[in-house]
Every structure is written in structure tokens, then in C-alpha cells.
Amino acid sequence: xxxxxxxxxxxxxGTSDYLPExxxxxxxxxxxxxxxxxxxxxxxxxxxxxxxxxxxxxxxxEASDIVRKEMYTFEDRGGRSLTLRPExxxxxxxxxxxxNLGSQSLPVKLYYFSNxxxxxxxxxGRFRExxxxxxxxxxxxxxSLDAEVITxxxxxxxxxxxxxGLMKIGSMGDENCRPQYTLILQKYLEEKxxxxxxxxxxxxxxxxxxxxxxxxxxxxxxxxDAPKMIDHLCDECRDHFDGVRRLLKEVEIEFSIDPMxxxxxxxxxxxxxxxxxxxxxxxxxxxxxxxxDRLVSDYGGKPTPAVxxxxxxxxxxxxxxAEENVDLSxxxxxxxxxxxxxxxxxxxxxKLAIELRRIGLSAxxxxxxxxxxxxxxxxxxxxxxxxxxLGPDEMARGEVVLRxxxxxxxxxxxxxxxxxxxGKIKGFE
RNA sequence: GUGGUUGUAGCUCAGUUGGUUAGAGCGCUGGACUGUGGCUCCGGAGGCCGGGGGUUCGAAUCCCCUCAGCCACCCCA
Numbered sequence: 001x002x003x004x005x006x007x008x009x010x011x012x013x014g015t016s017d018y019l020p021e022x023x024x025x026x027x028x029x030x031x032x033x034x035x036x037x038x039x040x041x042x043x044x045x046x047x048x049x050x051x052x053x054x055x056x057x058x059x060x061x062e063a064s065d066i067v068r069k070e071m072y073t074f075e076d077r078g079g080r081s082l083t084l085r086p087e088x089x090x091x092x093x094x095x096x097x098x099x100n101l102g103s104q105s106l107p108v109k110l111y112y113f114s115n116x117x118x119x120x121x122x123x124x125g126r127f128r129e130x131x132x133x134x135x136x137x138x139x140x141x142x143x144s145l146d147a148e149v150i151t152x153x154x155x156x157x158x159x160x161x162x163x164x165g166l167m168k169i170g171s172m173g174d175e176n177c178r179p180q181y182t183l184i185l186q187k188y189l190e191e192k193x194x195x196x197x198x199x200x201x202x203x204x205x206x207x208x209x210x211x212x213x214x215x216x217x218x219x220x221x222x223x224x225d226a227p228k229m230i231d232h233l234c235d236e237c238r239d240h241f242d243g244v245r246r247l248l249k250e251v252e253i254e255f256s257i258d259p260m261x262x263x264x265x266x267x268x269x270x271x272x273x274x275x276x277x278x279x280x281x282x283x284x285x286x287x288x289x290x291x292x293d294r295l296v297s298d299y300g301g302k303p304t305p306a307v308x309x310x311x312x313x314x315x316x317x318x319x320x321x322a323e324e325n326v327d328l329s330x331x332x333x334x335x336x337x338x339x340x341x342x343x344x345x346x347x348x349x350x351k352l353a354i355e356l357r358r359i360g361l362s363a364x365x366x367x368x369x370x371x372x373x374x375x376x377x378x379x380x381x382x383x384x385x386x387x388x389x390l391g392p393d394e395m396a397r398g399e400v401v402l403r404x405x406x407x408x409x410x411x412x413x414x415x416x417x418x419x420x421x422x423g424k425i426k427g428f429e
Numbered sequence: 430g431u432g433g434u435u436g437u438a439g440c441u442c443a444g445u446u447g448g449u450u451a452g453a454g455c456g457c458u459g460g461a462c463u464g465u466g467g468c469u470c471c472g473g474a475g476g477c478c479g480g481g482g483g484u485u486c487g488a489a490u491c492c493c494c495u496c497a498g499c500c501a502c503c504c505c506a
Contacts, residue, residue: 013497063503087506121430126502132506200504216503264505285506287472312506341464349473372464380466391464405466 014120014128025317026131029160030113032348033133036159040152042111042135047091049115053081056231059090059295061204061266070118074347084117087265088294089308092136097301106139107306113313125283125315134289134310138296139304143243146271146291147251149307153275153287155251156311162277162319165286169273170261171241172209174293177234178269182208184227195222205263212260217323228259237270244271267292271307280315287311334362335386335426337379341372342392349390352419359423380405 011017018026027394034044057067072084085091092110095101101108113133120126136151137145148170157165173181186201189196189204189211195212196204196219203210212223233241247256255273263272272290280286283378290307296304336356338349349365364382366375379387389401389410403410 010497020430070504120504121502122498123502126505130506134506213504282501283505287506310506315506337466339465368458371459373462373466374459376464378467379467384466387465389465393464401465403465408466410465 012128014122016129022317026313029133029316032159033111033113035151036156037111037135037238040109040148042109042137042152045092045095045111046114047085047095050082050084051091051094053083054082055090055094056086058298059093059265060087061265064264064266066118066264070120070327072117085114085275086116086118088112088114088116088132088134088193088310089136089265089267089295092308093138093292093295093299093301093306095139096136096304097296097299100151102139102296102302102304106304107137107145109135109137111135112166123283124281125312125318127314131313132310133316134287134308134311136306136308138299138304138306141240141293143240143271144247146240146244146307147247147253149289149309150248150255150271150273150317151251151253151272153311155349157210157275157286157316160320162286162316162323164277164279164319164323165275166272166277167258168258168261168274169248169255169271170258171233171237171245171270172263172268172272172290173229173233173237176271177232177237178229181227181229181232184232185209185323188226192222209262212262223260230257230259240270260338263288263290265292267295267298269293270328273309275311277315277319279319283315284308285312286315286319332363333383333385335384336361336363336385336422337375337382337384338363338365339372339379339387339389340366341390342395343369345390345392345395348415352388352390352415355419356422359419361422361426386422388422 004420053071053073056071060067062068066086069087074082076082092112096108096110109155111134113131115129115131117129119128122128135149137149150167154165154167172178186204187210189200189208193201193204197214197216200211200214200216200219203214207230211219212226214220230241245255245257258274261272261274263274268290270291270293272288274288275286276284278284279287287310289307291305291307293303293305296302296306338353340349342348346365353363353365364379364384366378370378376387384405387401387403387405391401394400394412395415397412398415399412400415401410402413402422
């Protein structure tokens with residue numbers, strides 16, 4: 001037990017053990033997501049934990065921070081370069097192409113709930129292993145699909161009773177209007193270069209849109225009258241964006257237009273969105289997503305427009321906790337606790353416990369040779385509804401005592417019939 | 430990767446200007462109640478004071494290094 005602390009192995013940095021209480025919260029979210037998402041027609045997909053490294057370098061963007069310094073990349077014994085998934089859109093798209101899911105009726109609507117890995121310095125709401133819940137809808141360019149996905153995200157937050165989520169939406173344009181806009185922006189930024197911080201000086205060279213993300217107040221001020229993508233959309237993109245906004249209003253989703261919204265992946269086109277929470281600290285995004293019309297064809301699939309989003313599970317839990325709207329720490333309750341008075345009846349208690357469990361009741365027994373009194377205390381602490389007492393006198397008559405722990409009422413029952421009886425009381429059989 | 434801050438029992442924390450066997454509450458456990466819980470009372474287990482090195486007669490307390498947590502930058506879920 002007392003291994004020297006220096007030698008003790010701990011969970012790796014940025015990871016954590018989800019002990020029963022927290023694990024239960026995660027599973028609860030998973031189950032709730034399953035309910036809400038299936039109403040919207042999304043089906044669960046599970047992809048591998050690791051993928052060919054090239055899958056991510058190509059989709060996320062060579063220049064992005066995630067690819068440059070945040071991936072868990074390793075070589076396996078066969079010399080393949082593999083990477084623990086930092087996000088799930090690329091794997092889902094890969095699976096979509098690999099299994100020719102595009103030949104089904106479109107759109108194909110999938111959701112996932114899985115762990116992601118990013119080599120980052122841990123911080124509030126940011127970990128090296130974390131969980132994401134997300135959807136991908138592939139096959140339609142219609143604004144209604146964007147609106148559906150955004151509504152689904154908002155409805156899920158509503159189902160969780162998270163009220164502080166702020167929906168922000170924007171548009172990145174497409175291959176027609178974005179390159180032109182980028183040039184206009186770059187030119188503007190170059191002219192006002194001295195007003196920006198050194199970081200932004202770098203950004204404007206390889207990814208000028210990123211300048212919008214800077215938190216430096218000086219930079220934000222200088223950006224005030226910078227040209228915005230949403231003012232330079234081509235006609236098609238403008239119509240699309242208008243369509244998304246109109247539909248969101250139809251279904252009463254509250255949102256604001258954020259002309260400065262920039263997301264971290266290079267593959268987005270047209271609609272992007274992000275849900276921010278004031279409860280979260282610096283890492284304030286509960287989730288986000290957008291449209292990626294080029295990704296499937298970039299991977300060699302048939303051109304397939306698509307849209308999706310991801311929510312951060314740990315951040316949802318943090319927001320839930322901060323808002324205190326939901327009690328995630330419901331105490332465990334059991335149906336029956338079996339109390340052994342004479343240790344010669346332990347085997348019978350063991351058998352009876354299993355019999356009760358097999359008919360669907362939760363039953364517990366003492367494993368520590370506790371006194372009767374201590375067993376009663378345990379039963380109480382576990383929130384047991386009944387205590388089943390195996391006393392030598394009753395056992396000699398083939399009976400046990402059934403005690404209702406909330407009323408204190410107790411009476412003898414035939415040992416051979418007590419399981420059936422409890423099953424009936426609890427509504428089984 | 431950079432900066433700030435913290436690190437004492439399972440948990441939340443005390444620990445006085447460095448001074449003998451390191452404390453509390455909760456939790457765990459035994460008992461008071463020899464076959465019966467929730468309250469109360471009494472007892473017990475559990476810490477090389479994150480780890481390593483140094484200063485000192487003496488370090489949980491001072492110094493250095495390291496690891497980890499937290500917070501921020503960066504970036505994003």
C-alpha cells in the first residue's frame with residue numbers, strides 16, 4: 001500500500017479519473033443526447049480512437065495549432081504514423097467515404113459521443129483528454145440543414161436546462177468569395193500593421209482571419225472598421241446565410257450575428273457558429289460547428305456538402321454545476337439489504353441476494369463480517385428501502401424478517417417466498 | 430510553449446518568528462445498544478507535510494530543482 005510517493009504512478013497530465021459520481025454524469029448526458037438526437041434522426045457512430053495521421057493534417061490544416069503542436073502522434077510497431085483523434089469530423093467523413101454511406105438516402109445524419117486528445121497545457125475547461133458530443137449531417141447544401149443542426153444544439157442545451165448559452169453565428173463564405181475577401185482584409189491589415197500586436201503581425205501573413213480572434217484590446221479596437229466577411233459574401237453565400245437566419249427565427253432560436261467569429265479548423269465554409277457561456281472562464285465555448293462543403297471531396301469522395309457541430313462535455317458539466325439547475329449527485333438507492341445475524345447463514349444470504357438481483361431488484365449484503373448493528377447502519381446509509389434480516393430463530397422456522405426501513409414496520413416472511421413477494425412489491429414479475 | 434499561483438490524512442483545511450511524538454471537521458471503522466438503522470457520546474485506523482537536493486544543532490515552515498493542480502496567455506470543446 002505504501003509505495004513511495006515518488007514511485008507512484010499517477011494519471012497523466014491533463015487527464016482525470018471519472019470516479020462513479022462523475023462517470024454517472026457523463027453517462028446521463030450520453031443517454032439524454034441519445035434521446036434528443038434520435039428525435040432529430042441522428043444515429044450513433046463510433047470510429048477508432050486513433051487514425052492515420054494524414055487524416056488530421058489534411059483536414060484541420062497544416063498551419064493550425066492543433067496540427068502543428070497539439071496532436072498525440074506516434075508510430076506503431078508496423079511503422080505507421082498514427083494520431084489519437086483531436087476531433088471527430090475528419091474520422092466521420094473518412095468513414096462516410098470508406099463505407100460509401102453517400103449511396104444511402106441523403107442526408108446521412110450521425111452523432112458521436114467520444115473522447116478526444118490534444119496535447120495542450122491544461123487550464124479551466126481544457127484538458128488533454130476530453131469528451132465531445134457532436135453531430136455530422138452529410139449530403140445537403142440546404143440552409144435548413146444548417147438551421148436544423150444549430151437548433152439541435154440549442155435544444156439539447158435547453159433539455160439540460162443550461163440557460164447561459166449565447167449562440168453566435170457567422171459565415172465564412174465559399175471558394176468564390178473568401179479568397180477575394182482575404183485579400184481585401186490582408187491589404188487593410190497591412191496598412192494598419194502598426195496598430196496590431198506582434199502576434200497579429202504574424203497572423204496576418206499566413207491566416208489573416210485569425211486576427212479577429214485576438215484578445216488584445218488594441219487589436220480589437222483597430223479591427224472596428226475592418227472589412228467583414230459577411231459584408232463581402234457572394235450572392236449565393238448571402239442567400240444561404242439569409243436562409244439560415246430566417247429559419248432560426250422561425251423556430252425561435254435566439255442568436256446573434258458575430259462578424260468576427262473565426263473557428264479553428266480550415267475546412268469550414270459558409271455557416272459557422274459557436275455557443276458561448278459566461279459561466280466558463282477563458283475557455284468559454286460550450287461548443288461550435290459549421291458547414292464544410294469541401295471536406296468530403298477533398299478526401300476523394302463524391303462532392304458532398306455537410307454541416308456539423310461538437311459540444312464539450314466537461315464544459316457542459318461545468319456550466320451545469322455553475323448554474324446549479326440540475327442536481328447531478330443524486331444519492332444511490334438500493335431496494336434491499338440482507339442482514340446476517342449468525343454467520344452460519346452467510347451463504348444463504350449470498351444466494352438470496354443473487355436471487356433478488358436476478359429478478360431485477362438491487363440487493364446488497366455485508367462482506368466485512370460486520371455486527372448486526374453495523375449492518376443496519378450500512379443499510380441505512382445505502383438508502384435501502386427494506387432490510388431482510390436472517391435471524392437464527394426465524395431461519396430455524398424457514399422464515400426471515402422483512403423490515404421496511406422508512407416506517408420501521410417489520411414482519412416475518414417465508415424464506416422461500418420472500419423474493420417473489422419483494423418482486424411484486426417493487427413491480428417486477 | 431510562456432507567465433502567475435498553490436501543493437499538510439480519502440475530502441475540506443489549521444499549523445503561530447524553523448524547536449521535542451503533525452492537528453481539526455467530515456468520511457471510514459469499532460463500541461455504548463451481547464438480534465435491529467437514521468440522533469448522541471466514546472475509541473481506532475489513516476500522513477516520511479507532492480518528490481529530490483541544500484542551509485541549520487534542528488525544516489511542514491527558509492533556498493534551489495522537479496512533478497502535479499489551479500488560473501491566464503496561446504489556442505479551442
